[in-house]
Structure formats: structure tokens, C-alpha cells
Amino acid sequence: MNILWFQSGGCSGCTLSFLGLEEMDLIEWSRSMQLNWLWHPSLTEHSGSETQAMLDAVLKDEIKLDIFCLEGSVIMGPKGSGRFHMLAGTETPAKELIERLSEKADYVLAVGTCAAFGGITASPPNTVEATGLQYDQNFAGSLLPTNFKSRAGLPVINISGCPVHPGWVAETIGLIRFQKLKTEHLDPYNRPRFYADKLVHHGCSRNEYYEYKASAVKPSDLGCMMEHMGCVGTVAHADCNERPWNGNGSCTKGGYPCVDCTSPDFGHLNHSYQETPKIGNIPVGLPSDMPKAWFIALSTLAKSATPKRLKINAISERIEISPEIKRKKL
Amino acid sequence: MSKIIIGPFNRVEGDLEVQLEIEAQKVTSARVNSTLFRGFESMLQGRPLGDALVYAPRICGICSVSQSVAAAQALSQIYGISPPENGQRAINLMLANENAADLLTHFYLFFMPDFARGIYKDRTWFSDSQKRFKAMQGVSSARAIEARSHWLKMMGTLAGHWPHTLAIQPGGCSRSLNDAEVMQMLLYAQKLRHFLENSLLHDKLENFLALENEADLQSWQQQHADSDLGLFIAIATDLSLHELGKSDALLMSYGSFPESNGQRLIPSGVYRNGEFHLLNPSHIQEDISHANYQGDIHSSPWHQAQMPLLDNPDAYSWCKAPRLKGEVAETGSLARQVMAKQPLILDLIQRYGSCVYSRILARTLELVKLTVQVESWLQQGFSETGHFFTEPGDIVHQRGVGLIEAARGSLGHWLEVKNNRIYSYQIIAPTTWNFSPRDQQNTPGALEKALENTPLYDGETDPVNVQHIVRSFDPCMVCTVH
Ligand code: SF4
Ligand code: SF4
Numbered sequence: 001m002n003i004l005w006f007q008s009g010g011c012s013g014c015t016l017s018f019l020g021l022e023e024m025d026l027i028e029w030s031r032s033m034q035l036n037w038l039w040h041p042s043l044t045e046h047s048g049s050e051t052q053a054m055l056d057a058v059l060k061d062e063i064k065l066d067i068f069c070l071e072g073s074v075i076m077g078p079k080g081s082g083r084f085h086m087l088a089g090t091e092t093p094a095k096e097l098i099e100r101l102s103e104k105a106d107y108v109l110a111v112g113t114c115a116a117f118g119g120i121t122a123s124p125p126n127t128v129e130a131t132g133l134q135y136d137q138n139f140a141g142s143l144l145p146t147n148f149k150s151r152a153g154l155p156v157i158n159i160s161g162c163p164v165h166p167g168w169v170a171e172t173i174g175l176i177r178f179q180k181l182k183t184e185h186l187d188p189y190n191r192p193r194f195y196a197d198k199l200v201h202h203g204c205s206r207n208e209y210y211e212y213k214a215s216a217v218k219p220s221d222l223g224c225m226m227e228h229m230g231c232v233g234t235v236a237h238a239d240c241n242e243r244p245w246n247g248n249g250s251c252t253k254g255g256y257p258c259v260d261c262t263s264p265d266f267g268h269l270n271h272s273y274q275e276t277p278k279i280g281n282i283p284v285g286l287p288s289d290m291p292k293a294w295f296i297a298l299s300t301l302a303k304s305a306t307p308k309r310l311k312i313n314a315i316s317e318r319i320e321i322s323p324e325i326k327r328k329k330l
Numbered sequence: 331m332s333k334i335i336i337g338p339f340n341r342v343e344g345d346l347e348v349q350l351e352i353e354a355q356k357v358t359s360a361r362v363n364s365t366l367f368r369g370f371e372s373m374l375q376g377r378p379l380g381d382a383l384v385y386a387p388r389i390c391g392i393c394s395v396s397q398s399v400a401a402a403q404a405l406s407q408i409y410g411i412s413p414p415e416n417g418q419r420a421i422n423l424m425l426a427n428e429n430a431a432d433l434l435t436h437f438y439l440f441f442m443p444d445f446a447r448g449i450y451k452d453r454t455w456f457s458d459s460q461k462r463f464k465a466m467q468g469v470s471s472a473r474a475i476e477a478r479s480h481w482l483k484m485m486g487t488l489a490g491h492w493p494h495t496l497a498i499q500p501g502g503c504s505r506s507l508n509d510a511e512v513m514q515m516l517l518y519a520q521k522l523r524h525f526l527e528n529s530l531l532h533d534k535l536e537n538f539l540a541l542e543n544e545a546d547l548q549s550w551q552q553q554h555a556d557s558d559l560g561l562f563i564a565i566a567t568d569l570s571l572h573e574l575g576k577s578d579a580l581l582m583s584y585g586s587f588p589e590s591n592g593q594r595l596i597p598s599g600v601y602r603n604g605e606f607h608l609l610n611p612s613h614i615q616e617d618i619s620h621a622n623y624q625g626d627i628h629s630s631p632w633h634q635a636q637m638p639l640l641d642n643p644d645a646y647s648w649c650k651a652p653r654l655k656g657e658v659a660e661t662g663s664l665a666r667q668v669m670a671k672q673p674l675i676l677d678l679i680q681r682y683g684s685c686v687y688s689r690i691l692a693r694t695l696e697l698v699k700l701t702v703q704v705e706s707w708l709q710q711g712f713s714e715t716g717h718f719f720t721e722p723g724d725i726v727h728q729r730g731v732g733l734i735e736a737a738r739g740s741l742g743h744w745l746e747v748k749n750n751r752i753y754s755y756q757i758i759a760p761t762t763w764n765f766s767p768r769d770q771q772n773t774p775g776a777l778e779k780a781l782e783n784t785p786l787y788d789g790e791t792d793p794v795n796v797q798h799i800v801r802s803f804d805p806c807m808v809c810t811v812h
Contacts, residue, residue: 009368011808012343013391013493019435020482020492025475027466037466041340045443045465048336048792075366083640085366088347089337094366120373120388127369127638163391163494219497219504220719245491247483247518254490254497255504259384261494272378274496317506317718 001066001177004038004058004101005111008085008094009121009130010072014112015042017163020246021170029170033177038063048089059100067176068105068150070133073114073121074098074143077129084128098133099143106152107176108133108144109159111169113266116158116191118142123267132158135189138264154183158190162261167243168195189264191237199288200233200251200258203241212306213299214314220255223314227283230274231257234287238262331358336792337365339800341440341465343392344807346765348796349646352786357796360774360781362765367622367648370812371636374755379405379725382745382752387494389757390809392435394493395428395485396736397743397809400757404745405500407730409722415590417502417718420488422587423515423707424498425734426700427484430522432737433663433697434481436804437530438463438474441690442558444797445565449787455565462558470529470558477525484518484704487511502719507712516708522701532557535698543677547691559694572687575799577780579658581665581684582609582763584742586735595703596735599669600654604680606669611733613655614742616758617769621650627770631744631756632729648811651766651775652758660684660776661739661763662803664692672699684780686802693804725750736760738804759809777803 007015019026019042030037037044038054046054057063074095075085082093102108110133113119117137122130134156136142149155159168172192175181187196201210209215209224216223225231233241236258240250251258259273260266271277277284286295309321337347347363370389374382386401387394399421406412413421442463450456462470485492488505497504523535531538532554541547551563566572585598600607616634619627624639639645652659664684667675675695678688712718725747732743739760746754766775774782777800786793 007344009366011388011391011394011493012806013388013394016391016435016493019475020479022479022483025472025479027468027472027475030466039340040466041338041345042343043439043466044340045447046792047339047341047797050792051338051340075368078638078640084368084638085345087338088345088363088365089335094345120385121368123373123385125369125372127372128367130368162388163491218719218721219499219501220506220717244486246486246489248514249486249490251490251496253505254488254495255506256490256496259496272380273384274380275378318508 001033001035002038002064003035003067003069004065005040005069005071006098006101007041008070008072008098009075009128010112010114012042012071013163014071018166018169021166022247023170033173035173038065052089055097058104061104065101065105067107067109067173068101069109069111070098070115071111073118073130074133075128075130076143077127080129095143102133102144102148102150102156105150107154108150108156109172110134110156111159112164113160113162113261116160117264118267119162120267135264137268138189154181155186155190157181157186157192160189160191160262161238162266165195165240165243165245168192187237191262195239195243196237196262198237198239198242200236200238200240201287202239204233204252205241206252209310209314211302212310213303214306214310217315220317221315222317222319225252225257226276228276229257230259230272230276232260232285233258235285236260236262334791336796341443341801342805342807343390344810346800346805346807348781348800350781350796355786357781357784357786360778361646362649362767362775362777363647364649364765364807364811366807367638367811369636369638371755371757374752377752379408379747379750379752382755383496383499386743389812390759390806391493392432392806393428393736393738393741393809395424395489395495395498396734396741398495398498399425400732400734400741400743402498402500403732403734404730404743408725408727408745408747409500410726411501411720411722413502414717414720416506416712416716417720418588418590419707419712420503420505420507420718421498423704424485424488424495425587426704427481427488428492429737430697430700430704431478431482432804433693433700434474434478437690437694437697438471440804441801442562443468443471444794444801447794449790449794453568455561455568458561459565462561473525473529477522480518481522484515487515499719501722502717504719506718509711512708512711516705519701519705519708523705526698526701530558530694531698532560535702538698539695539702542673544681547674562690566687571798572682572685574784574795575686575780575802577660577684577776579660579684579776579779580654581668582654582659582661582740583666583669584609584733584735584740586666596666597669600659601665601668611731611742614758615653617651617653619651619770620645620767621647623650631742631758632746632754634756647767649762649765649767651769652763653769658766658773658776658779659763661760662689662692663696663737664689665739666735667692667696686798689802738806738809739763757812759806759812761803761805761807761810764803765805765807765810
């Protein structure tokens with residue numbers, strides 16, 4: 001399969017994250033997926049005129065394009081001209097090339113939240129008029145129209161994440177390679193369901209603190225970060241606490257809140273990322289699928305029953321009180 | 331005279347274009363253009379202070395931790411605090427981990443593949459170089475990618491994930507670490523040591539670090555000719571890489587890795603024609619005479635222009651031209667190791683100046699040094715009773731500056747606060763220095779100068795020497811413009 005990876009308004013972080021794939025080094029993985037890299041901004045050999053000739057050949061249908069990946073937002077500005085990102089060595093705005101390549105590909109992948117929805121690059125005031133490839137935040141239709149389908153009949157596949165998890169990319173491409181990726185495997189924002197149907201809260205090591213509303217108040221505390229520190233793991237669609245990052249990590253294991261980096265709104269929060277907005281004492285954003293009254297009732301009850309161990313550990317850097325050892329009577 | 335425009339480049343981060351004027355098979359003048367603008371500085375204006383820690387890492391996916399460290403340092407000055415010892419050590423570990431990962435990636439994936447290009451097919455070393463380094467095929471490259479993923483597991487433990495962590499805070503680190511976790515990280519460090527010893531050097535790291543001058547290095551090369559670095563040195567001698575890509579800029583380092591004794595492992599300073607000078611950060615200014623911005627042509631980072639302007643006829647880049655009291659500066663491993671008075675690198679700089687050969691050796695040496703340093707920090711571990719985090723109180727200063735060393739060189743964040751919000755945010759990245767366009771005096775930036783006099787081979791459209799010189803700086807265009 002011929003694959004072409006292109007970068008526009010982003011930070012290269014998704015490439016660098018992807019390069020960290022742990023199951024197999026990327027060279028061996030590419031071989032086992034039978035991928036032929038036509039161009040990757042960090043990995044392939046040729047530059048300049050050879051690259052331009054290759055792009056021409058793809059656009060003239062002389063080279064088949066199986067997978068087209070875009071990393072980074074599409075830059076539309078100023079005034080729709082795209083001149084804030086001209087492809088080096090050419091007089092062409094990057095957005096024009098992105099649009100034309102998308103039309104040639106069997107599958108189009110938006111890798112990372114910038115490419116999928118606009119992401120941080122589209123953050124206000126968005127001087128550069130950045131947008132996602134087929135979505136502008138949560139509105140369908142941007143550079144590519146709402147009804148765009150790649151040659152294989154799928155919309156742009158939005159592997160959102162800031163950065164993307166290497167496994168999300170590798171598995172999506174694996175599914176494509178074995179022709180197992182169908183429209184019904186994508187969620188309403190066209191993110192692959194295998195990771196977007198999970199919540200970050202699933203498997204978080206702070207779940208016990210959450211149950212008893214034993215909350216962290218500052219970075220380095222062990223408690224749940226939902227109440228005060230802006231954690232939105234209960235509504236964030238991703239498997240970050242089930243599928244480890246870089247060996248054994250995750251945001252919440254690292255001691256900082258999930259900021260919902262896979263969401264179409266990432267980069268558009270109108271309050272501080274590291275504080276939970278509240279009305280009275282009640283956090284504004286409630287867990288998915290939970291009526292407010294229930295949440296309040298449950299939290300009040302939980303708070304009244306919080307064991308001392310959790311209350312103290314929640315606001316400590318290290319475990320201060322160990323769990324009691326229950327001895328079985330023989 | 332003829333003119334050529336080269337682009338897009340790969341194996342540099344972000345989009346880069348180089349315009350060359352050529353006469354008699356030699357470059358007479360070069361202009362470097364970063365072709366992408368995003369506008370991070372205006373995104374940060376008016377936001378709550380802590381949001382700098384969410385935005386800053388996303389300026390760059392390869393030196394994301396460095397951006398966080400600079401932002402956290404600027405914020406810590408605003409709050410008048412500094413991280414406790416444990417927290418500082420954790421941050422130093424993260425920064426060293428990222429810097430080493432970058433140096434490793436640069437050598438194996440960005441720089442060496444150019445020596446496996448067809449143009450060199452008649453050289454004696456070609457088949458060896460191709461076998462090891464060919465882009466997306468090389469056996470050494472594949473092993474380096476594997477070593478890199480293992481090494482970055484340290485980040486999972488320290489930082490939650492890499493890139494784009496929120497673990498680095500003005501008060502320290504958001505994650506406390508225990509001895510068992512330190513033991514785990516020590517294994518990741520030793521794994522990198524094994525790779526470097528078995529593939530890069532075919533020798534103990536310590537033996538390599540003991541080399542004191544070019545003569546030592548050449549005799550080391552004779553004994554370790556079949557290592558990846560041994561091969562590079564052979565190629566460098568054959569192609570005279572010590573004559574390629576000379577920059578006459580001063581070398582600059584902001585200093586890095588503060589330790590509990592108040593010293594920094596890498597000192598700050600300036601090196602000019604064999605002499606060491608103190609660095610005065612208030613001498614840093616940016617010039618936009620040849621960049622696409624509106625505002626004062628010349629101003630300090632506190633008053634910098636951020637709004638784009640596309641119809642300045644003199645402008646050819648989104649990169650501004652930073653100058654140190656009007657002078658062009660080069661930054662990176664070479665500058666740092668010179669500042670640290672590392673004997674081998676001092677000898678190289680005195681012999682050859684800043685060139686492709688000295689830049690690459692300084693990077694390799696730094697990669698080895700960092701690996702040993704990380705092992706030693708981990709062996710010392712953390713204080714069992716000490717803290718990782720100090721809680722910030724009130725704002726005590728309106729201005730804060732974070733001056734740190736990313737893998738690619740000196741990185742600065744200038745942050746001003748008004749009414750509890752970010753009032754202005756200015757970033758000068760390492761490649762902004764190295765790949766700067768001309769200034770008002772028409773003085774070329776470090777790369778522009780380094781490209782002058784580059785010899786070209788017959789009939790080349792994308793001259794390979796230009797590729798070597800450009801990549802010898804390990805450029806990152808996304809940082810540069812941001
Ligand atoms: S820290 Fe976040 S993800 Fe973890 S338990 Fe609390 S709410 Fe859930
Ligand atoms: S935990 Fe949340 S912020 Fe962190 S990577 Fe996962 S989705 Fe993104």
C-alpha cells in the first residue's frame with residue numbers, strides 16, 4: 001500500500017509520538033504492513049524536486065495513493081487564501097495540495113486533533129483561520145465538504161488526540177490493510193470506535209478516590225482531579241487509562257488532569273484548563289450519562305463515607321496511610 | 331549567476347525553503363524561509379496563567395518538554411518560587427530524556443540517511459552506509475527507533491506521556507516518584523546505554539567520553555571503524571565535512587540543568603573567536619526587517635510584533651531575526667559543549683570552527699554524556715522525605731523569563747502578566763537563532779552564512795551538500811515561527 005503523510009498547521013508531535021510505537025519499530029512495522037512510504041516529512045529520503053515530481057505523479061493518477069494522512073490543521077488564512085502556509089519550494093498554498101491529495105486517496109486519515117478538528121492551532125483568535133480537514137471544531141464541513149467520501153467510500157477518519165497515541169494510528173492502518181475498517185466502526189465524529197468508545201475515566205488509578213470524592217487540591221496530590229483540578233476524564237472519549245502511554249504512563253497517572261484532547265472542542269476552552277469550573281460547590285461538567293440530581297446525591301453520600309485513608313492520601317504526595325490488611329480468621 | 335529554490339525539505343521538523351544564488355558551482359548567497367505561521371503568541375494573550383502550560387508544549391512536538399520547562403520557569407518567577415530539590419531533579423530528568431531522544435533521532439533518522447543517497451554510490455563506504463542508514467530501511471536506524479521508544483518509557487513514568495505533558499509546573503513536578511519507579515527507570519537508561527555501546531560506539535560510553543582531542547578521536551576511529559560513529563568519521567574525512575557549512579556566528583548557551591548547589595551542569599555564556607564572555611539576556615533583540623510582521627523593526631522580546639503582514643517587499647520568512655547586541659548567534663550542542671569546556675569539542679572548535687563535522691560530533695558526544703548523567707541522577711535517586719512540588723501563592727512579579735536549553739539550543743519565553751492574565755507572551759526558539767533571515771544591516775543568519783561557498787556537484791537539482799549543512803543544525807521550523 002502506498003502511503004503519503006503530509007504536515008501543515010501543527011507541531012510534528014503526532015509524528016514523534018507515532019515514532020514511539022512500542023510493539024514494533026516503525027521500519028519493521030511498515031514492512032509487515034506492506035506499506036510503501038511515498039513521503040513522510042520526518043522519515044523518507046528525497047526532498048525538493050524529487051518530492052514535487054512524486055506529488056505530481058500522484059495528482060495525475062500515475063502513482064496510486066492508498067492512504068493519505070494529514071497531520072496538523074488546514075491553514076485557510078489570510079482571507080481564505082492559504083498563504084500562511086505555502087508548501088516550500090512551490091507557489092502552492094498547502095491547503096490546495098491537501099484538498100487535491102484527499103481526492104486521490106482510498107483512505108484519508110486526519111492524524112491528531114489539529115487535522116481532525118482544528119485543535120490548538122485553531123485556538124482563538126485563530127489569526128491563521130485554521131480548521132480540521134472535514135470538521136471545523138464540531139461542525140461537519142470545512143476544507144472538505146460534509147458529504148466528502150474518499151475513494152474507498154469513507155469520510156475522513158479522525159484519529160484525534162493531542163498528541164495521537166501511536167497505537168491508535170498503527171491499529172487504524174492495520175484495520176485498513178486488512179479491509180476491516182467500515183463506516184460503522186467510526187463514532188459520530190468519525191473517530192475510530194476502538195478507542196473513542198472508551199472514557200479516560202475507565203481504568204484510572206484514581207478511581208477509588210473518585211468513588212469517595214476524595215479530591216486532589218494541587219498538582220502532585222494523589223486524589224481524584226475532577227472536583228478541583230479540571231479533570232474531564234469522565235466525559236473524555238479515549239482509552240488512555242486502559243492503553244498505557246510510553247511504557248506505563250497516562251495524564252492522570254502523571255498527576256495532571258485529562259483536558260479532553262481528543263475532543264472537537266480541544267483548544268477552545270473558555271476557562272482555565274487546570275481548574276474545575278463550579279456553580280456553588282458543584283462542578284459544571286458532570287460525568288457522561290448521569291443526571292445532575294443523582295450526581296449530587298451520590299457525591300454527598302460518598303463524601304460522608306470517605307475513609308480516612310483516602311481523605312489523607314488524596315491531598316498527599318505519597319501514600320501516607322496504607323490500606324488495612326484484613327486477616328482471615330482460620 | 332543562477333538561482334534555485336529548494337523545498338520542501340524532509341527530515342527537518344516543519345516546512346523549510348532555501349533560495350540559493352549560485353556561481354561557478356558554488357553558493358554565493360542563501361536565503362532561508364520558514365513557510366508556516368501559526369500565531370501561538372496571540373493565542374496566549376488574555377488567557378489564565380496556567381494555560382501557558384497547556385499551550386507551550388504544543389508549539390513543538392519534538393522539544394515539547396523544553397517548551398514546558400521554559401514556560402514553567404517564566405511562571406515560577408511570576409510567583410517568586412522555585413521547585414523543591416526532588417521536583418527540580420524530576421524536571422532535569424525529563425529535559426535530559428527529551429534532549430537525548432532528540433539527539434538520537436537526529437543522528438539516525440534525520441542526518442545520516444543523506445549518506446545513503448545514490449549520489450554517493452561510488453564511494454567505498456556507500457554500501458555500508460546504505461545498509462545501516464538508508465531512510466526507512468537501515469538496520470541501525472531500525473534499532474535506533476526501537477532504542478528511542480524504550481528510552482521514552484522513562485517519560486511515561488516521569489511525565490505521564492510524551493510529547494505534551496502537564497507534569498512540569500512552576501512549583502515543580504506533578505508526580506512524585508518512589509525508589510521502585512527509579513529502579514524501573516534505571517533499566518530504561520541502561521537499555522539506551524546498551525544500544526549506544528553496541529551500535530553507535532562499539533565501546534564503553536566512558537571510554538568515548540575520555541577522548542580529549544582530534545588526534546585521540548582519529549585513533550579511536552581506527553579501533554572502532556565498524557561502529558556507526560566510526561563510519562560517520564570515515565565519511566566525514568572522505569568528504570571533508572570539517573570544511574563544510576562554516577558559520578562565523580558567536581556561540582551562545584543559556585545554561586541548563588540547575589542543581590541543588592545552585593550551579594548549572596551546562597553553563598550559560600557566549601563564545602566569540604576563542605574567548606568566553608558572560609551572557610546578558612537584556613541584549614537580546616529581534617529584528618523584523620525581512621520577516622512578515624508589522625511593528626517596530628527592532629525591539630526587545632517585551633515589545634515584539636506578532637501580527638502578520640504579507641506585503642512587505644523585503645520580507646521572505648516568517649522567522650524573525652534575533653540578535654545579541656546586534657550580533658548573529660548560533661546555538662545548539664556545539665555551543666553548550668564549548669561553554670562546558672568539554673576538551674574534545676574545544677579542540678574541534680579551535681581547529682575547524684563551527685562546521686558540519688563539529689556540530690555532529692558535539693551532538694553525539696552530548697547524547698553519550700546525557701545518558702551517563704541520567705544514570706547517575708537515577709542512582710542518586712530522590713530524597714525520601716523531600717517534596718516534588720511547592721504550591722504557588724500570589725503573583726509577586728509582573729514579568730518572568732524562562733531561558734533554557736532545548737536539544738537544538740537556546741530557548742526563551744518572555745511572559746508578562748496584567749490583571750491575573752497573560753498580557754504578552756514572546757518565544758524565541760533555537761532555530762529562530764540558527765535559521766534567522768537577514769537583519770536591517772542585511773547580515774545573514776547563521777545558516778545563511780554557513781551555506782555561502784558551498785561547493786555543488788555537477789547537475790544537482792537539490793544539492794546534497796546543502797542538505798548536509800541544513801540538517802547539521804537539526805532545525806525545527808515549527809518552533810522557529812510558532
Ligand atoms: S482523576 Fe479524572 S479520570 Fe481519574 S478518577 Fe478522577 S475524574 Fe476519573
Ligand atoms: S487523558 Fe485526556 S488529555 Fe490525556 S491524552 Fe488522554 S484524552 Fe488526551
